[in-house]
Every structure is written in C-alpha cells, then in structure tokens.
Amino acid sequence: MKSIKVGLLGAGTVGAGTFNILKRNQEEISRRAGHKIEIVMVADLDLARAKELVGSAECEVVNDGNLVVNHPDIEIVVELIGGYGIAKDLVLKAIANGKHVVTANKALLAVHGDEIFKAAQDKGVMVAYEAAVAGGIPIIKALREGLTANRIEWIAGIINGTTNFILSEMRDKGLDFDTVLKEAQRLGYAEADPTFDIEGVDAAHKATLMASIAFGIPVQFDKAHIEGITKLEAIDIRYAEQLGYRIKLLGIAKRTPQGIELRVHPTLIPAKRLIANVEGAMNAVVVQGDAVGATLYYGKGAGAEPTGSAVIADLVDIARLADADPAHRVPHLAFQPNAMSALPILPISEVTTSYYLRLHVSDKLGVLANVTSILAESTISVDAMLQKEPELGESQTDIIILTHQTQEKNVEAAISKIEALPTVHGKVTKIRLEHLS
C-alpha cells in the first residue's frame, strides 16, 4: 500500500484533532483510501505544543513552516495556522513546490481564494477546503459534487456556532446579548476576542465560499453585506417567537436575475422550519436547488475532531487523485475555471426580502394609520401586525410589523419617514425575514 506523506502547519485545536483521528483511525481510513496517510512533519511556532501532540509517534517536529512546504517527500500540506499572513505565504509556497494543500482557513480563501486557486490550477495541484465551511459537515462536497444537476437558487446557513449558541441562550433564558456572551466565553463557546464571530465576519467568509461554488462566481468577500448579532435585543427575540418565528444569524447567498445576494445578518425564520430548530453551537445549511428542492445538512461546525474529520476527508480525496490528470478532479470552485459567471454581487439596497419592523409609538389614535399609509406609499405590503397594550402607567407601546417581500431601499425610505412621525419614538428596529420556502 502506497504511503502519502503529509505535513501539518499548526498544532492547535484542529491540528491536534486531525493528528489524533489519523492515529486512532489509521486502519479504517487506509481501508477506504487504499493508501496510508501519514503525517511526517508538524510545524508550530510553539514547539513544545507540537512535541506534546506528536508524542512518541514517528513524526518530525519543527518551528518553521518553510521546512514543511519545502520538504521533498511531503505531497500534501495541511494549513491550520489561520489568518492572511504567514498562512498565505506558506500555502503559495507549497503550491509553487507542487504540493497539494488542505486548509481550514476560510478567511484566507474568502479574501485571496482566486489568487490561490489560480496558482494551484496553473501548477496542477489541488487546494481542498471542506473544513473551511461548517466544520465536519461535508457541505462543500454536497455543493460541488452532490448537487451538480441543479441550478442552485439559494443557500441559507447557520454557519457560526458561537452566535447560534448565544441566540439559543438568549431565547431560552430571555437574557440580553451581553450577559449571554460572557457565559459563552466562560464555557469556551466564544473566544476572548469574539469580534469575528459576533460581528458576522466568520459567517461571511463561509457564505462567500458557498456563494462561489453555488453560482460559479469569483470569491468576493469585500462585497458581502455583514451584520452581526451585537445589537439584537431580547425583546425582538420574544416578539418574533410570539409571531411564530425564530431569529438566527444566517449566511445567505441567493441568485436573482439582477445578480447575487450575499449577506449575513440576524434573520427571522418560521419556527416550524427544521433549520429554525438547530440549537446551541450546531451548524446547518439549507440548499435550494431547482431539481432537488431543499436539502439540509446539519452537524458540528467547529471543534477539534469535527473539523479534523473534514480535513481528513480532503486528504483521502487528494490521496486518491494526487497522481491523476487534473481533468479528473473537481474544479476548485465547482465550475470549470473558464466557465465562471460574471454575475455581480448586489448592494444591500438592491436586496429583496421580507422585514420585521418594531416601532415604539405613542398610544394615540391615528398612529397606525400614519404608519400604514407610509408603507402603502412605499409599495410595502403588510403580512402581519402586532400591537402591544401599553404597560400599566405607560403612554407608549410597541407595534410590530411583518412585511411582504420588498427591496431594502424601499424599506429604508419608509423607515426614514416613519421615524420622522412625531408619534414614533426613537429608531425603528429592522430585522430581515426569510420564509426559506
């Protein structure tokens, strides 16, 4: 049985997961792959960490990633460093040296993917990235290979476990964002600096990659519209619940005749949808194809072994095709490089969706009439409305409006007019709503 030699860049959480699974399931994996997949070198700046991981295994430990990417026997380099700096440098060097690359680095690919895939294409090597989106769920494989018959219409995913954990807790316990974030940090579900997660950046990296392979467009992270969950209030989660909806941070990629919508934001979805019931740190992605209809993929989106599982699936794929003609391989972005689409990413003002609006108003006759006439003027039709009784002793109350589908710019214009009404107090809260049907 041929042995495929692998070099590992980064001995952190996912590096350890990958290393340990390969050790534990060596025989099972070889029985599938027909090759022995062997990590022969691990590089980490923290040499002690790498040494501890490797233990007594026959595997070199170094603190310079260049030794991995320049190693003559290594056929596949696994990049688990993260970020745009040294990771990019080493990935490009590995490619230049004719090595295949497996990476979990969504940030790198969402921003520099075109450059990296082009380099790999020119050199005739593979860059695999199943671990970059939704951890252990084989969603890249499903999109690139399982659904090739379909014209993909849209994708909507819970693709960040931290924010889904926070939203689940906010709903379950009726707590505010800040309180739950602290709890999530204590439990290890959120990092010390959680910005990338809670501001939606991580989800946008993943949505960017999914949009590319669904629609055959170049990666365009800079055009994604990104809103996190930091401004979400517990009261809106409660109102949504009363109206039969849950609020989830969704990564959405949708094809329209005008272009592609690519956006990450808190979203109301009907509580009866399967994906609305994905709780805690779990991930799920719904893909709507014209032939297959909706399919859903669910599992752990992060963690050492779930992500390591995806890394190794890529290693097995590459082991199989390492010495095959490049034409026998799946294109990096699902579509042949000469058959990509030039469909533009739409600005958020051009996006079409439904909306949840919360207005804080004086409890006076005529307020509702004023609001609804503004909506009518903006050709926004109302799907449902909820007016709360004022609290005892209060003269103000909340009105919740769910709209039918309309363009974002219409809603923005209407909100400006509504906020100018003397009977409407403060800002209007706007959350997008998707029926996912």
Next chain:
Amino acid sequence: MKSIKVGLLGAGTVGAGTFNILKRNQEEISRRAGHKIEIVMVADLDLARAKELVGSAECEVVNDGNLVVNHPDIEIVVELIGGYGIAKDLVLKAIANGKHVVTANKALLAVHGDEIFKAAQDKGVMVAYEAAVAGGIPIIKALREGLTANRIEWIAGIINGTTNFILSEMRDKGLDFDTVLKEAQRLGYAEADPTFDIEGVDAAHKATLMASIAFGIPVQFDKAHIEGITKLEAIDIRYAEQLGYRIKLLGIAKRTPQGIELRVHPTLIPAKRLIANVEGAMNAVVVQGDAVGATLYYGKGAGAEPTGSAVIADLVDIARLADADPAHRVPHLAFQPNAMSALPILPISEVTTSYYLRLHVSDKLGVLANVTSILAESTISVDAMLQKEPELGESQTDIIILTHQTQEKNVEAAISKIEALPTVHGKVTKIRLEHLS
C-alpha cells in the same frame, strides 16, 4: 468540450426527471462537469411513453434495452427499470460491454450488489447509485467520501417517504393506519400495491446499502430484520407523544463489538431530536461518526427531479473519471474490495436497544408489582412508566413502560411471562426505542 454519451433504460418517473433536468440545466451542468452529458438513446417497453419524453430532442427511442447496452458510442448506461429481472440482466451486460452504470435500483443492489460490483471491478467500470438511497440527498457521497475520517458508529434514517407521510398523518390527525393509507394512495404518496413501502422492504434495501458502505461489509439484505408500519396503532403514537417521543419508521445500521445490527422497524425517538421533526414524505439520515459526531442529511427522498438530481450527480462524477485509472475512483462500497470486513449481521434476538411496552391490564392492586418483578428478573430496568386511569365504567387500563437498553431476547422472554399473567389481557405491544444520542 468532450461529449459523454448516455443511454437511458426506462422512461418512467425518474427517467423523465433525469431527461428533463439534463435538458433544462445542460449549460449549468457542462460548466461544472467540463463535459457535455448527452442522452443519445432511451429504451422503454412503452415506446409511446419514451417518444413523448424525448419529444423533438435528438435522441433515439427504442423498446429494447439491449440496443442501449450494446450501443458502441454509449459510455454510461442509466438503469431506471427497477426490480431484479431484466434490470439485472441489462446492468451486467452493460458492465460486460465496458460501460459505466448509474442506477437508482436499491432492490437490485441490496440483493445482487456484491455480484454486480465484482463484475464492475473486474471490468474496470463504475457502478454509481446515489439515487438508490434517499433520492436527492447526497447521502451515499457523504458516507463514502465526506466522512472517510470516521469510524462510523451508527446510521439511522427515515428513508421511505410513503411511510413517513402515513406516520405524520396518523399523528397529526389521530387517524388509524388503514384510513391514512387510503388517503396516501389517493394523493399519490403510496402506490396501488404499497407492500414494499409499508412493510419496510424498501427501507431495508436502502439500510442494507448504507450498512455496507458505513462498515465495509458485503450487502446482506437477507439478514436484515424488517418490520413495517401496518400493525402500528394510533393509540401508541398518542402515548409516545405524551411521553415526549415520536414514532418513525427507521432504517438502522449499528456497529457493535459482536457484529452489525441491521434493522427496519417503527421506532420511538425523542421528539426534540431534529430527525423526529422530519414530516410528510421527506427523508433524513443521521450518521454518527466517532470524530465528527452526529451529522444529519435531509431532503426529498423520492420523485422525478429529486431522484434525477442524484442520477445526474453520478453522471457528472463518472464523466470526470470515465477514462481515469480505476485506482483514482472511490470504491463501490466505500472500502477497497480487498479490505472488506467479515463482521456478521446480528440476529434480532441479539440486538440491544430500549423498548416501549404497552400492556392492557386489570385495574387491580398488585398488577404493576407482578409486571415490574418479571422485568427485574429479566434484568430489564425501567426508564419511565405511565399508568392510565381506566375509562369511566371500565375495569381495565393501559400501562406503558419504557425500558433502558437491553437485549431483544431478554425482552421477548419477559413479554412471554407478562402475557401469562392472569391480570394482563391480550398481547403486549412492543416498539423499539432509540435515543439517537
């Protein structure tokens, strides 16, 4: 762009779905595949049906499948005839002629898979069967390729839409099996002769295939334990609900140190599990891997275009690898043919699971003590119990017992003793229960 010529055996529902998707999405599919995939011949005994399907397209129509499998230009034969007879004959002829095969025929593969895969292996051609399990859901790809890092522990799937539709309706409307079956037939969710579906045979075909690729064992449909839903009573669905469970027809394949459990039967599952909320004719499969944990795959398990979607995904895979070295391809049953496992399929008496038991008893002192002491003697521990008040004027009532995990033979022995009690009337209803955690 190279054109790959395909011959279609069968112009029924799935044949039509496949043909129509390929026509509609020709460009999108070619942009992915890098090849044009072209159906050049359709065979159906009902020539008129085939002609109607093909319409004005450039494609030969014949009533003899031999013309397809012997056609010199055809590289891939798609078998959508079904059954064991002519389908088997034509598949083997196609293989003998060096053609790759795509089939949706779960019955054929679950029974004759080893013979067919062996023939394909010897001839160096591929037999692909994504459409044979769970329709449009790419579950074969997930198992064979997406989860290769994992030692699969178990699989549990709702893999028959007809029975899931019937069970959903029985629960929703509180109706009996016979009533709902008639409705399902009227709506087209059940066939005129629904035996294969409602007796669990179809689900067992699919579970057999999934067990093989999960554990690397030969296909052994004859060893599967199969129970359908025909004996399921509405009252048990109601009691299950009260205890926090749903009843689903599951196909289960589980690895144990003693061997593989392979079984299809109605199963109580906790209502809070995502798969418990899969309603109507939808399919879903949960796969538990040691590294990735649980992943779930959901979508339409039948129908023209969902199944056609899976057929075409296989066509694209084959188009890519048609002229590759066989070593570059994924093994038919996920594991290399020389690395299959000899783990036996366990008889149902050796299966370990939890149980729901319903006893109809006299409402007398001591009945419960008698029953629980029999369970204790059989080392069956009780997880939950529900004793109903007798209906007004009745002297008999129901006791529901949920057990902890135990071997089937223990439960069978205990049931015999319980049924012999003078205070227990009629048969004990036994339904297996899985926590899926």
